[in-house]
Amino acid sequence: MTSSVLVLVGSLRSGSTNRQIAHTALELAPEGLELRLYDGLADIPFYNEDIDVEGSVPAAATAFREAVAAADAVLVITPEHNGTIPAVLKNAIDWSSRPFGSSPISAKPVAVVGAAFGQYGGVWSHDEARKALGIAGANVLDDIRMSVPGSMTRFVDVHPREDVEVTTQLRAVLADLQRVLSAPADSSEDAAA
Template identity: 40%
Template sequence: MMTKIGFIVGSLREGSYNKITAKTFAKLLPPNYEAVWIEIGDLPFYNEDLDVDGKTPEQWIDFREKIATCQGFFFFTPEYNRSVPAVLKNAIDVGSRPYGSNVWDTKPALVVSVSIGAISGFGANHHLRQALAFVNMPTLQQPEAYVGNVTNLLDDNGEYITSTKDFFQLIVDKYVDFFERLTK
């Protein structure tokens, strides 16, 4: 049976380092795991007044249905002003509402923050973990996935250098072990 892992990237920029990182992680999944790419850029901002029969935006319905098909999630986030981008927080809000219909509930998560700076998106990583704790997503604690000074970790072709990919493989392997312990 194929295990579906939702991949959510908090950066909308076409050449995003978070997208490059997510694509690298997807290649490292075991053969019985599938990366399911989930777009969040087209989600209208959450407004409870719209979350009623006949008014719920189609994008929210489609998003929630796609989330429901995944057994776990990898989140990739840049850091904007020591926190996560609004688009990523909005996706979490849309998936956790209306009250009592949280599609994130109990699905194991991995948080990866990617930055051109030295502190590696530490603030965003931890803000995202706070939100995931509230929506009841157990999140891999170790190894922590902070990717700082990202431009120094890419070769001339825009691919991660071998030692970094080896670290990413360790993270993926630990997540798979974590996921399997929680879902068996």
């Protein structure tokens, strides 16, 4: 059985390291794990409850919600902007968190990884993204982590796919994600036992 994973990149820059890591993840995806890169985050307007009403929801927001709903899991690959989560990613989380009580991100397994220029590889951003996703109702996979430091110097002449440490970590992230998705769901009878 194949599981589908929607990949969100927290950087809009076409040559960003995190976008390169996302493409590398697509190349490294094991059999049975289908990754799909979502390229429409820049098209989604800032979240505004005034336009989030039936008949007025922007088409880009609807398309995004449908993509999240259709995926079995979400993999967020993001840098750090000024010590925190990029605005485009926060906006995506806000749109995916509504409608309250039946949002597409609700209970959806989500992992957050990425790279940043700083010495900690975007840990602050990754932690903030996990926090926001958890509050939005996602099933945040806290144990799946990868934070690559020094991205602006480390990848000047090397693509992340050529970095053995990065590809090894990325393979582990994908294997862990696949393991979560293939684990049998607890039945209410098992939980009661």
